Amino acid sequence: MNSPHTKSLNAFTLIELLVVIAIIALLIGILLPALGSARKQAKASVAGSRLQQLGLGVQIYLNDYDNHLPQYMVPGFDGQLAVIGALFGGKKGELPFLEINEVGAERRPLNSYVINHDVPPDDADTNVELEPFESPLDKGAKNIPFPGYERTDAFYDLLGASYTLNDHALDANQYGDDFPTLVPRGGGRMPPVLDTTKTWVLAEHPIFNYDDGGNRESYWYDTRTVEASLAFLDGHVMIRAAVPEGQVQTTDYYTYLPQPNWLDRFE
Numbered sequence: 001m002n003s004p005h006t007k008s009l010n011a012f013t014l015i016e017l018l019v020v021i022a023i024i025a026l027l028i029g030i031l032l033p034a035l036g037s038a039r040k041q042a043k044a045s046v047a048g049s050r051l052q053q054l055g056l057g058v059q060i061y062l063n064d065y066d067n068h069l070p071q072y073m074v075p076g077f078d079g080q081l082a083v084i085g086a087l088f089g090g091k092k093g094e095l096p097f098l099e100i101n102e103v104g105a106e107r108r109p110l111n112s113y114v115i116n117h118d119v120p121p122d123d124a125d126t127n128v129e130l131e132p133f134e135s136p137l138d139k140g141a142k143n144i145p146f147p148g149y150e151r152t153d154a155f156y157d158l159l160g161a162s163y164t165l166n167d168h169a170l171d172a173n174q175y176g177d178d179f180p181t182l183v184p185r186g187g188g189r190m191p192p193v194l195d196t197t198k199t200w201v202l203a204e205h206p207i208f209n210y211d212d213g214g215n216r217e218s219y220w221y222d223t224r225t226v227e228a229s230l231a232f233l234d235g236h237v238m239i240r241a242a243v244p245e246g247q248v249q250t251t252d253y254y255t256y257l258p259q260p261n262w263l264d265r266f267e
Contacts, residue, residue, distance in 0.1 A: 043136040044221065047162075047204065047229050048239040050132050054089070054163060054202055055231035057113035067190045069165060069201070070109035071183050074099040077175045083167050083183045088202075089114065090133035090161030092122060095149055100159055105130060108160070135162035135204050135220070135229070142217035145174045155205045163202050169256040169263065170247040172213035179266050181256050193258045196233035200254045203230040209243055230254055 061070050070089060076082035076098070084098050089111050092104030104122035105111050111119060111130065119128050133156065140152035152158040168177035182190050182201060193199050200207070206218035206228040221227040226243040232254070241253050249256045249263070257263065 040137075040221070044229065044239050047135040047137055048237050050135065051163065051202060051204075051229055051231045051237050053132050054110065054114060055235055055237065057089075057110050058201055058231070059235060061110060061113050062190070068188065069167075069183055069190055070113075071165070071167070071187050072103060072107060072109060073187050074103070081186065082177070083187050085165035085167040085183075086155075086159040086161060088161070088165040089130075090156070090159070090163075091130050092127050093160035094158050095146060097146060104128070104160070130161075133161040133163060137220045138162040138204070139220050140218070141205070141209070143214065144216050145212050145214065159205075162204055164205055164208065166199070166201050166203065166256055169249050170208070170211050172247070174212045179263055181258060181262070191258045193233055194260065195255075197236070198253075198255050199233050199258060200230040200256070201233050204228040206243055210246055210248075213247075215245075 058070065062068070071083045072087040073081045073083050074087070076084075084100070086093070086100065087103050087108055089108045090105070091108075092102070093100040095101055102122065104124075105119040105128045106122045114132050115130060119130075120126060134154075135156070138154045138156050140154045140158065142151045144150060144152065149158065154162070156162045165183070166181050167183040169179035169181050171178040182193075182199070184191070204220065206216075206220055206226050207230065209216045209218045209226045209228075218226060221240055226245075227240045228243055229237065229239045230241055231237050238253060242251075244251060250260075
């Protein structure tokens with residue numbers, strides 16, 4: 001028979017409860033960064049997979065059109081017809097310049113090589129969503145040179161695609177592209193390329209982060225460094241290539257240029 005003075009010891013004391021809570025908080029603090037990193041890596045893998053799909057479409061397009069990349073021409077800022085790299089594929093964008101908000105999925109040339117369903121005409125009331133052209137890491141840019149559209153949360157919404165075509169090299173000109181690369185000025189056949197394993201053909205928009213002489217602050221993978229995933233002319237994809245500050249045309253991993261001395265012809 002228990003003594004009336006004996007107390008049950010089965011319940012947690014306050015100190016024990018606080019210790020358990022502290023341990024749980026510590027475990028959460030340890031696991032959350034790992035989970036965040038795993039989530040980011042998963043998104044990067046999806047972005048790479050979509051680039052692989054687009055790159056395959058480009059290879060078929062090049063074969064069908066005698067080495068012409070998918071290109072759409074509109075009047076540029078100088079009034080002359082110019083190829084706009086962002087119009088290679090995707091949906092209708094929001095930017096009211098260079099016909100970005102007018103040329104939709106119906107007229108963007110790579111779409112029929114990537115998607116397997118009909119798209120509405122460009123004058124339809126409802127815009128179409130095209131998942132292969134949206135990078136899950138698309139965070140837009142904080143500083144872009146378009147009056148009234150100085151920042152965007154997603155290039156997919158602003159321009160119609162998270163990816164862009166290698167149609168020009170980096171320059172300091174905000175009103176045009178001084179150095180055509182894989183698409184000649186005025187459109188046409190792709191020039192001979194020395195190294196298809198190093199020359200990129202499609203990339204996420206941060207690849208042009210330092211174009212036009214500025215810093216667009218396109219931090220998609222990291223809050224302090226600019227990185228972009230790229231598809232190359234030989235068909236392979238590179239995830240998270242570092243984009244160096246300034247107008248660097250060629251790195252150890254990629255180049256904008258079809259040939260090493262390509263820019264000499266524009267001097």
